[in-house]
Amino acid sequence: MGLFDRLFANDLRDAVAAEAAGKFELAAEKYGKAGHRAGAVRMHLARANAAASSADEMNALRAALHWAGDDKSLSAEPSARLGRILYTELERAGIATQRDRDRVRQAADLLLAGGDFLRAGQALTAIGDTAAAATAFSSGGHVDEMEAALAADASDEERARTERNAFANYQTNLQVGRRDDARSDLREALAVATQPGTYQRLLHDLETALITGSRVELATAGQPLLVLLATPQLTLGRDPLCEFPLRATSISRAHCQIDVAVDDDVETPAFLVRDLGSRNGTRWSGLPISDRLPLRSDGDLTLATDCELAVSCDESIPQLRLRVTSGIDRGRTLVVTRPGARIDLNRDGLPLVLVFADGRAYVTATRAGIRINQSPLGTDVRFQLMRGDVIGVEQRDVEVR
Numbered sequence: 001m002g003l004f005d006r007l008f009a010n011d012l013r014d015a016v017a018a019e020a021a022g023k024f025e026l027a028a029e030k031y032g033k034a035g036h037r038a039g040a041v042r043m044h045l046a047r048a049n050a051a052a053s054s055a056d057e058m059n060a061l062r063a064a065l066h067w068a069g070d071d072k073s074l075s076a077e078p079s080a081r082l083g084r085i086l087y088t089e090l091e092r093a094g095i096a097t098q099r100d101r102d103r104v105r106q107a108a109d110l111l112l113a114g115g116d117f118l119r120a121g122q123a124l125t126a127i128g129d130t131a132a133a134a135t136a137f138s139s140g141g142h143v144d145e146m147e148a149a150l151a152a153d154a155s156d157e158e159r160a161r162t163e164r165n166a167f168a169n170y171q172t173n174l175q176v177g178r179r180d181d182a183r184s185d186l187r188e189a190l191a192v193a194t195q196p197g198t199y200q201r202l203l204h205d206l207e208t209a210l211i212t213g214s215r216v217e218l219a220t221a222g223q224p225l226l227v228l229l230a231t232p233q234l235t236l237g238r239d240p241l242c243e244f245p246l247r248a249t250s251i252s253r254a255h256c257q258i259d260v261a262v263d264d265d266v267e268t269p270a271f272l273v274r275d276l277g278s279r280n281g282t283r284w285s286g287l288p289i290s291d292r293l294p295l296r297s298d299g300d301l302t303l304a305t306d307c308e309l310a311v312s313c314d315e316s317i318p319q320l321r322l323r324v325t326s327g328i329d330r331g332r333t334l335v336v337t338r339p340g341a342r343i344d345l346n347r348d349g350l351p352l353v354l355v356f357a358d359g360r361a362y363v364t365a366t367r368a369g370i371r372i373n374q375s376p377l378g379t380d381v382r383f384q385l386m387r388g389d390v391i392g393v394e395q396r397d398v399e400v401r
Contacts, residue, residue, distance in 0.1 A: 015039060024050065032067060040067040041074045048081065058085055072113075080114025083107045087123045101127045108136070118142050125149060128194050130156050159192040166192075170202075175375060177383030179210060180360070209386040214339060214356040215243065216385060217401035218348075224324075224331030226348055230339045230356035232260050235276070236303065244334045248327045250304035252278035258320070259292070260338060269294035270318035271336070273301065280304035295320060317341055350393055354385075361385040369394070 015030030019039075024046040031039030044064035051057035061082040068074035086107035095104055104127045111120035117140025124133035134149035170185035183206055190199040214230040227244055234243035237255040246255075259272040274292045275282040282289045283302040301309045301322065307329070312321040320336040335343055343354045344366075351366040362382045370377045371392035377383055389400040 009034075012036060015043075019043060019046075028063070028067070037067050037069065037071065038074060040064075041078065045078060045081075048078075054085055054089065058082060061085075076114045078114075079110045080116040080119075083110030083112075083114060083116065083123075084119060086110065087119065091126070095126060105129075108132075112136060112139075115140075118145065121145055121149065125152070128156065159194075162192050163189050167199075174206075175373075177372070177381070177385075179206070179384045179386050182206060183210070206386075209388050211361045211386055211400075212359040214359050214361070216354070216361045218350070218391075219399045219401055220396055224329075224333065226345075227332070227334045228343055228354055228356075228361070229334065229336050230341065231336070232262050232338075234258050234260075234336065237276075237278075244322070246303065246307055246324070246327070246329050246332075248304060248307040248329070250280050250306050252276070252280070252304070254278075255303050256282045256289075256301075258295075258336065260320075260336060261318070262338065269296060270315040271295040271313060271320045278304065300325075319343065350391070350398065352391070363391075 011030045011034035015027045015034055015036065018024075018027035018030055024043045028040045028043035028047070031037075031043060041064045044060045044067065047060035048057045048064070051060055061078045064078035065075055065082070068078060084107075087104060090100060090104050090107065093100075095101060104123050108120045108123040111117075111123060117136045121133040121136035121140070121142065124130070124136055130149045130153035134146050134153060137143075137146035137149055166185045166189035170182045170189065173179070173182040173185060183203065186199055186203045186206065190196050190203060193199055216228045218226040218228070220226075229243055231243065235254050235257050236242060236244045236246060236251075237253050238246060238248070238251045239253040242254065254276050255278045256273060256275050259274075261268050261270045261272075272292045272294055273282070273284070273289065275289050281304065284293055284295075285299045286302070295311060295313050296315060298310075298312050301311050303309070307327040308325045309322045310325050312323075314320075318338060319341065322334045322336075324330050324332045333348070337343055337356075339356050339358075341355070345352045345354060346366060351370060352363045353366060354361060354363045356362075362384055363377075364382050365377045365379045368376075368379060372383055373390055374392070377391075385400050387401055391398040391400065
C-alpha cells in the first residue's frame, strides 16, 4: 500500500470512528480528506439535524452542498432543505423589497435543485413569477396548482399590459397638456401595479402641481408678477393667503375685498369693492370708501398710504385689471374675471388666451412659435397648465406658479 493510500485509509478509519462517537463535524472533515464526498455530505446533514439554531442548520447545509459539488444525487437533499428554511424565514418576515424577492428566487432555485417542485412553485408565486411557478408545478406533476398558476399568469399579463398602456397614456397626456387625463392614467396604472411606489410618487407630484383653484401666477425673470384669477370674491392685503398679497407695511393683513358678479344681469355691477375695516383705509380716486362701491370705470384704488393701483374695468367681458403703480410691489398686475371668460394676455406681452374652467387653467396660443416645456404649442390647441410649466415666448421664459 502506498503512502497516499495509507493516509486515505487512516482518514477514513478516523472518520468512521468520529461518526460513531457522534462527532459529526470532525467526521465530515475526515471523510473529506479521505475523498469520500458522500460521507462528508452525510455528516454535514447530521450536523444540520442536530443544530441548535436555524443559522447553524443553514451553515451545515451549505457545507453539505459544498462537498456535494455537481453530484445531483448528493446535492438534492441539502438543496431542498436549505431552500425550505430560507423561504420559510422570508415568509415569516414579509416579502417587501426587491432584495427580499431576490432571496425568494434563490430559495426557489434551491428547492428546484432539490426536487421540491411544489414548494418552489409556491415561492415563485409569492414573488409574482407565475410563469416560472407553472413550470415548477408541472415538473412536479401538481396539475391543479399548475392550472391555477397559468390562469394567474394570464391575469398578470393582462394587468401588466394595462399598466404599460396606462403609463404610456400618462406620458402622452402630460406632454400635450391633458393633465386631468394624465392623473386618471396614473390612477389606472396604480390600481394594477405590483410595485406601486413610482406611480404613487408621480401621482403625488402631479396632484400637487395641478391648478384647481382658478388662480395662476405667471413669473418672468426681471419682470413684475402677473396674477390671473376667476373667483366670485377676492381679498387684497398683506396676508400671504390673500388672493392678491401686497407687501406694503401700511396695508392691513386683510385690507379690502372685491366681489365679482356671477350672473349676466346688466343692472348688477360686475365688480364691487369694499374696505374690510383696515387700519389706514381704502380710497377710490382719492375718496374714502365707506360702503360697497361699484367699479364701472377706470380709476385709482389706494390702499393705506403707500400702495396705489391703477384700475381698468371692462364690464362687458367682464374683466378687471389692477396694476400696482407705487410701493414695493410696483408693476405687479392682477387680472380678475368670471369662470369661462377669456383673458387675452397679448397686452401683457404674451400671445396667449387663458380661460378658467372648473378651477383649471387652459391656454391657447394666438400665434405660432410659442412653446410649453420646450414643445411647440399649436394655435388651435387648448393646453391645461399646471405649476412648474415653462412658457417660452421668443427669448423669454415664463414660469407658471
